[in-house]
Amino acid sequence: MENREIAAIFGQIADILELKEENPFRIRSYRRVEEALGNVGFNISRTILEDPDKLRGIPGVGEATFRKILELVETGACEEHRQLLSEVPESLLTLLELQNLGPKKIALFWKQLGITTLEGLEEAATSHRLRTLSGMGEKSEAKILQAINEFRRREGRIRLDRAVETAQSFLDYLKDNAMLDRLAVAGSVRRRQETIGDIDILVSSDQPPDVIEAFVRHPSVKEVLAQGGTKGSIVVGRGIHVDLRVVSDDSFGAALQYFTGSKQHNVALRERAKRLGYKISEYGLFDLGTGAQVAGHQEEDIYSRLELEFIPPELRENQGEIAKAEHHQIPNLIELGDFKGDLHMHTTDSDGRNSLEEMVEAGQRAGYEFIAITDHSKALAMIGGLNEEELVSQIQNVRAVRKSFPDIEVLTGIEVDILADGTLDMQDEVLEMVDVVIASIHSRFSLTRKEMTARICKALQNPSVNILAHPTGRLILRRERYDVDLEEVARCASENRVCLEINAYPARLDLNDAHSRMVRDMGVLLSINSDAHSISMLDYMSYGVDTARRGWLESDDVINTYTKNRLDKVLRKETYR
DNA sequence: GCCGTTTTCGGCCCGACTGTTTTCAGTCG
Numbered sequence: 275m276e277n278r279e280i281a282a283i284f285g286q287i288a289d290i291l292e293l294k295e296e297n298p299f300r301i302r303s304y305r306r307v308e309e310a311l312g313n314v315g316f317n318i319s320r321t322i323l324e325d326p327d328k329l330r331g332i333p334g335v336g337e338a339t340f341r342k343i344l345e346l347v348e349t350g351a352c353e354e355h356r357q358l359l360s361e362v363p364e365s366l367l368t369l370l371e372l373q374n375l376g377p378k379k380i381a382l383f384w385k386q387l388g389i390t391t392l393e394g395l396e397e398a399a400t401s402h403r404l405r406t407l408s409g410m411g412e413k414s415e416a417k418i419l420q421a422i423n424e425f426r427r428r429e430g431r432i433r434l435d436r437a438v439e440t441a442q443s444f445l446d447y448l449k450d451n452a453m454l455d456r457l458a459v460a461g462s463v464r465r466r467q468e469t470i471g472d473i474d475i476l477v478s479s480d481q482p483p484d485v486i487e488a489f490v491r492h493p494s495v496k497e498v499l500a501q502g503g504t505k506g507s508i509v510v511g512r513g514i515h516v517d518l519r520v521v522s523d524d525s526f527g528a529a530l531q532y533f534t535g536s537k538q539h540n541v542a543l544r545e546r547a548k549r550l551g552y553k554i555s556e557y558g559l560f561d562l563g564t565g566a567q568v569a570g571h572q573e574e575d576i577y578s579r580l581e582l583e584f585i586p587p588e589l590r591e592n593q594g595e596i597a598k599a600e601h602h603q604i605p606n607l608i609e610l611g612d613f614k615g616d617l618h619m620h621t622t623d624s625d626g627r628n629s630l631e632e633m634v635e636a637g638q639r640a641g642y643e644f645i646a647i648t649d650h651s652k653a654l655a656m657i658g659g660l661n662e663e664e665l666v667s668q669i670q671n672v673r674a675v676r677k678s679f680p681d682i683e684v685l686t687g688i689e690v691d692i693l694a695d696g697t698l699d700m701q702d703e704v705l706e707m708v709d710v711v712i713a714s715i716h717s718r719f720s721l722t723r724k725e726m727t728a729r730i731c732k733a734l735q736n737p738s739v740n741i742l743a744h745p746t747g748r749l750i751l752r753r754e755r756y757d758v759d760l761e762e763v764a765r766c767a768s769e770n771r772v773c774l775e776i777n778a779y780p781a782r783l784d785l786n787d788a789h790s791r792m793v794r795d796m797g798v799l800l801s802i803n804s805d806a807h808s809i810s811m812l813d814y815m816s817y818g819v820d821t822a823r824r825g826w827l828e829s830d831d832v833i834n835t836y837t838k839n840r841l842d843k844v845l846r847k848e849t850y851r
Numbered sequence: 852g853c854c855g856t857t858t859t860c861g862g863c864c865c866g867a868c869t870g871t872t873t874t875c876a877g878t879c880g
Contacts, residue, residue, distance in 0.1 A: 303852040374878065375878085378877055379877070408871085656879095658864065
């Protein structure tokens, strides 16, 4: 059982307990378990048998939880979970994913109107039956209908990080359980698109049926949709399709190219091939005259035969990359290896899971030359945001910690909230004391476009602000971005020598690929940061890099790749681009 | 359900916003 699956069961237990209006503290403790298990850096199924104390040591995991995990690992299910599922219609749990709808209202709809499905809820809202309930009115019905629409739009898609995890588990499994030559993930996962409809895996092997047979027996398979001689298609989790294609090794490169897409990129490539006297398919590149295969073993050869520079998968969207490749002008895309530091992370002083010392140590282990500690400000009272006094005291702590870690520069910082009127949630004198000021929005998302733009631009004019974090506020597959004129924000940013962030947190990736490219072209400098809330989340940086690469960014566009010296000049606003 | 220089019971991050109300319940972060 994958960590994610185990964690999800605890999440579902919490959901059902909420619908049943059980003790909120018990529910919270299940949520804590869900979060903790989702973030551990080792395989739970293996560890619980080999080193059970490691699991018992996770904060939030007590004896009862430990026993449930053991039951799950040993039997694949858990009695309490099964029992709870029998008390509540499963379709009710889907309704919890709707915005602005929580357990109380869902339970009310269920008990008063017998609503258990999305369709039932939609019907009740459309026919104005919801407003007959106390606390419900016209606006609530409209909001629910909107939430249903938004939910439908994202249904069947998953976030990139989840898809990468699932794909990796299939790759590891196939390596161990099938006779094969090469294997790779293709499709939108390889192109690092931010959401994924289905996962494509490509294998080369002499024994396709055996590979397919192993594939459909992967332990997470919920349903086998197709099992043929060279193709298999299965469903995992909640409706996510994984497709496997097996080819001979001489076709692997061509198949990788073909199944990586995108469709539009391939159409353009096919036209070019035809013009040059070739035919291209998933089996190879063939000479139209002789019919001989001229490329196919290696993906690179396909491009070079077509007189093109190799095009990184992230650029294959038919957005001008083929013309650039023709003239050998493919950008030298930024890589994780270019990074010298991470400028946005949290500690236990606000809502992080690890202490200042632990974060610094992890930053050093990650090979960084510098990191910035940027906890939340007091507007986020619920998660213990810092007030002026607490920030000053954290600055002292950072100075003290520097002595123990001579190999990494630890910058002081704050992620300060932009209040509704565009002022910052921290006195200017205190903001002036820290090395990095990140400004960001965490509340009042529904201002008008004009108000929101003015609010953000006002914040950017504060001379202490260095970075605007997650500039659009969207949460992938969960919350739409707020309405803001990003071009105007980009202009304000460059005028005030502020960097815009690509927040690498997998649920955010904000700015996204297209926006990153747009603001860079407008002369804006970017910063890519993990926004880590624990040491393991420092690894999220790679998703930010994926986004930046899709946005055609090079290392010079991103201050995290600068030397400490050059970075300091940008932070002090002595230079910009 | 978890946790404990408050230690085996009794606590457990809280403030703002929205839409419904006319003083509040539900949701979110």
